[in-house]
Amino acid sequence: MRGRKNKDLFLGILIWFSAIVTVIVLVGIIGYILINGMPHVNLRFLTSEYSASKNGSKGILPMIINTVYVVILTLLLAVPICIGGAIYLTQYARQGKTVKLIRFATEVLSGIPSVIYGLFGYAVFVVMFQLRLSILSGSLTMMICILPIIIRTTEEALLAVPDAYREGGLALGAGKLRVTLGIVLPCALPGIRTGIVLAIGRIVGETAALLFTVGVSGNFLPKGENIFTALFGHLFEQGNTLALHLYNSAMNGKDPPSVPFATAATLLILVFILNRFAALASGQKKKATK
Amino acid sequence: MTKPKTSCGIAQKKRVGCKFLRPASFLFSVLAAASVIFPFFRIEFDEYSADVSGISAILSSIRTQTNALIGFPFGIRVTVLLSVLFIVTGMVLLLIKHYTLSSVAFFLGFVSAVVQTAFSSSLREAFIGQGVERFSSWMGYGWTLFLFFSLIASACALFLSGIENTAENIFKLTAFISVGAVGLITVYMFVSGIPAIAKIGFFDFVFGTRWAPVGTEVSFGILNMILASIFGCIGAIMIGVPIGLLTAVFLAEIAPKRLASIIRPAVELLAGIPSVIYGFWGMKVLVPSIREFSTKIGYNSTGSGLAAVIIILSIMILPTIIRVAETALRSVPESYTEAALALGNTKISTIFSVQIPAARSGILAGIILGVGRAIGETMAVIMVAGNIVQFPSLFSSVRPMTAGIAFEMGYAEAGLHRQALFAIGLILFIFIMFVNLSFSYLSGKGVRADARQKK
Numbered sequence: 001m002r003g004r005k006n007k008d009l010f011l012g013i014l015i016w017f018s019a020i021v022t023v024i025v026l027v028g029i030i031g032y033i034l035i036n037g038m039p040h041v042n043l044r045f046l047t048s049e050y051s052a053s054k055n056g057s058k059g060i061l062p063m064i065i066n067t068v069y070v071v072i073l074t075l076l077l078a079v080p081i082c083i084g085g086a087i088y089l090t091q092y093a094r095q096g097k098t099v100k101l102i103r104f105a106t107e108v109l110s111g112i113p114s115v116i117y118g119l120f121g122y123a124v125f126v127v128m129f130q131l132r133l134s135i136l137s138g139s140l141t142m143m144i145c146i147l148p149i150i151i152r153t154t155e156e157a158l159l160a161v162p163d164a165y166r167e168g169g170l171a172l173g174a175g176k177l178r179v180t181l182g183i184v185l186p187c188a189l190p191g192i193r194t195g196i197v198l199a200i201g202r203i204v205g206e207t208a209a210l211l212f213t214v215g216v217s218g219n220f221l222p223k224g225e226n227i228f229t230a231l232f233g234h235l236f237e238q239g240n241t242l243a244l245h246l247y248n249s250a251m252n253g254k255d256p257p258s259v260p261f262a263t264a265a266t267l268l269i270l271v272f273i274l275n276r277f278a279a280l281a282s283g284q285k286k287k288a289t290k
Numbered sequence: 291m292t293k294p295k296t297s298c299g300i301a302q303k304k305r306v307g308c309k310f311l312r313p314a315s316f317l318f319s320v321l322a323a324a325s326v327i328f329p330f331f332r333i334e335f336d337e338y339s340a341d342v343s344g345i346s347a348i349l350s351s352i353r354t355q356t357n358a359l360i361g362f363p364f365g366i367r368v369t370v371l372l373s374v375l376f377i378v379t380g381m382v383l384l385l386i387k388h389y390t391l392s393s394v395a396f397f398l399g400f401v402s403a404v405v406q407t408a409f410s411s412s413l414r415e416a417f418i419g420q421g422v423e424r425f426s427s428w429m430g431y432g433w434t435l436f437l438f439f440s441l442i443a444s445a446c447a448l449f450l451s452g453i454e455n456t457a458e459n460i461f462k463l464t465a466f467i468s469v470g471a472v473g474l475i476t477v478y479m480f481v482s483g484i485p486a487i488a489k490i491g492f493f494d495f496v497f498g499t500r501w502a503p504v505g506t507e508v509s510f511g512i513l514n515m516i517l518a519s520i521f522g523c524i525g526a527i528m529i530g531v532p533i534g535l536l537t538a539v540f541l542a543e544i545a546p547k548r549l550a551s552i553i554r555p556a557v558e559l560l561a562g563i564p565s566v567i568y569g570f571w572g573m574k575v576l577v578p579s580i581r582e583f584s585t586k587i588g589y590n591s592t593g594s595g596l597a598a599v600i601i602i603l604s605i606m607i608l609p610t611i612i613r614v615a616e617t618a619l620r621s622v623p624e625s626y627t628e629a630a631l632a633l634g635n636t637k638i639s640t641i642f643s644v645q646i647p648a649a650r651s652g653i654l655a656g657i658i659l660g661v662g663r664a665i666g667e668t669m670a671v672i673m674v675a676g677n678i679v680q681f682p683s684l685f686s687s688v689r690p691m692t693a694g695i696a697f698e699m700g701y702a703e704a705g706l707h708r709q710a711l712f713a714i715g716l717i718l719f720i721f722i723m724f725v726n727l728s729f730s731y732l733s734g735k736g737v738r739a740d741a742r743q744k745k
Contacts, residue, residue, distance in 0.1 A: 007638075008638040011638050018534075018537045018540065022533065022553070022557065023553060026560050028575075029568070032571060032574070033571060083464075084463075085461070085468065086465075088458075088465035089465055102465050105471070109468055109471060111659075111722060112722060116479065116715055116718065120479065123482050124474070127411065128408040129407055130408075130411060144471045147468050176457075177457040205566070207669045208669050208696055211700075246566050250569075250570050264566075268567055279555070
């Protein structure tokens with residue numbers, strides 16, 4: 001009896017210890033980055049240009065703009081595909097081999113590591129389609145990366161819409177398409193929003209898939225003869241994103257040590273905000289379906 | 291289900307549209323087919339420039355100044371021919387009123403025209419190989435017209451089959467994109483990885499111990515990289531799984547509700563931190579402390595190496611394992627727990643003798659998912675591994691496969707070196723697919739859905 005008590009005590013301590021280790025690691029990483037990085041994050045850092053020379057300005061405005069470019073372009077490419085696919089899986093397809101195949105494919109996609117996406121994007125978009133290292137190639141690669149994230153959340157959101165809504169719409173004489181786009185999809189919007197925010201988080205933090213597809217030397221602002229060529233020409237240029245910039249400046253050591261710290265802190269805060277948004281959106285979803 | 295035939299508004303609309311949609315679709319497909327006689331490619335080399343129409347791209351060759359006859363690359367000929375054939379097939383299908391199929395045919399024509407751009411590099415190679423110095427090529431306006439007309443023809447044919455069918459087909463197409471992506475990635479990894487393996491020899495590649503991609507005496511053996519990946523992964527599992535599993539037990543069974551509701555989002559946060567940030571933290575905190583520790587116990591090391599890789603990876607797989615294990619533990623039927631408690635077990639011994647064994651398949655699935663993450667992780671690893679290719683030992687620098695790819699892609703010259711990197715990618719891909727398939731096989735349905743939900 002005594003031995004068992006001791007064993008219980010020991011295992012109990014082990015469990016508490018593990019939980020505490022997890023929390024300490026988390027707090028340690030976040031605290032370290034924020035404490036060392038935040039003092040260097042200021043308006044000048046966020047809104048000035050970057051130059052590779054030793055004493056030049058070390059702002060991250062170009063990287064922020066590039067990140068926004070990649071995020072927007074990737075979402076423009078991926079969201080219609082994902083929503084269409086999820087609609088097919090939940091509203092049209094009969095359960096069977098086809099659906100199983102599609103589900104399996106999405107699952108496989110979510111398990112492929114990003115360095116493989118990077119190699120694939122490099123072979124197909126950069127070399128084969130001659131898009132070179134550009135924001136466009138990077139976005140096309142990221143599009144495939146985030147397919148499983150948005151498809152899965154959208155699918156769940158669509159499944160959560162009560163059948164009665166659908167039946168009500170059909171009973172009123174609306175066609176299937178009308179019911180899907182007019183009733184089911186709007187009801188599922190909060191869930192879809194969660195998926196999109198999660199996907200943005202993934203794109204913002206992604207490095208390995210972008211390393212060989214957008215390149216690391218695009219440290220300049222969009223420029224061109226007029227606003228049109230500036231905006232769209234930038235799609236075909238290299239674009240260093242925030243995460244890539246962090247990797248680069250941490251690894252090559254040319255920048256003063258404050259630069260990677262400040263970039264890391266900015267990135268971390270960005271990811272937190274996105275995380276918070278995702279949580280808020282999914283909270284709304286729960287309320288809506290109740 | 292029977293469909294209303296005429297009385298419904300939609301059906302009538304469809305009939306009206308039918309009147310001019312069919313001729314329109316036919317017209318546009320004819321235009322698309324006709325645009326083959328307009329320039330598809332515009333090529334310029336040396337002092338010479340030429341517009342090459344689709345027809346002549348299939349049939350004829352070009353004579354350079356050195357009097358060499360250069361045919362268009364096989365890939366271009368095939369794709370141009372295919373796009374024409376698809377358009378013709380579509381027209382036939384349109385005539386016999388298979389609207390959906392004909393729309394698919396037009397669309398395939400469009401796709402094969404897009405694929406033509408992918409062969410412009412082989413076109414360039416064909417000319418450069420013949421002693422042409424300056425060469426450039428663009429897609430001509432005939433090609434643009436072809437894209438435009440085939441797409442419109444496809445859309446018209448699609449709408450002919452009625453708005454509902456159109457929508458369903460479009461949704462179906464988008465759903466199959468992920469299947470297509472998986473297929474393409476698989477094909478591409480093999481196509482770009484196999485040449486190097488064939489040249490180097492499978493055994494020399496996988497079991498070779500010398501990696502010297504540049505220099506006079508090149509050698510491509512990746513055994514040390516494979517071992518570094520495997521050791522890093524095993525180490526991470528050995529540290530990460532016990533901590534993760536016990537944390538999951540804590541969250542599912544032991545923790546007071548309020549504490550659990552603080553820790554759970556924190557774990558989610560841990561999953562959301564980008565891997566570069568882990569790597570950066572490892573570089574700044576982990577590596578120096580390992581350096582200090584190793585000098586204290588008598589090793590002389592820089593700190594970056596297998597030990598740092600293992601610690602970073604075990605932190606990174608924590609959230610995955612915690613999430614899956616917690617779900618698995620929660621799905622153990624309450625009656626098991628109650629029965630065990632009624633038999634006089636304490637809470638702790640119930641957890642270890644009943645709940646964990648009952649949840650073992652879910653926990654195993656979580657571990658496999660963790661293995662997948664650990665093997666595939668790149669950025670965090672590359673920043674702390676030290677990146678010297680040698681037999682992995684705890685305090686010396688290593689280079690796992692992923693780091694090998696990412697590290698050298700930046701400067702690898704086209705040729706065997708780059709192909710070898712793709713071959714490493716192929717080995718990694720095969721490994722990951724194996725892990726993935728065993729995950730799908732092992733995981734229960736509920737666990738699977740929850741594990742993959744947020745990543």
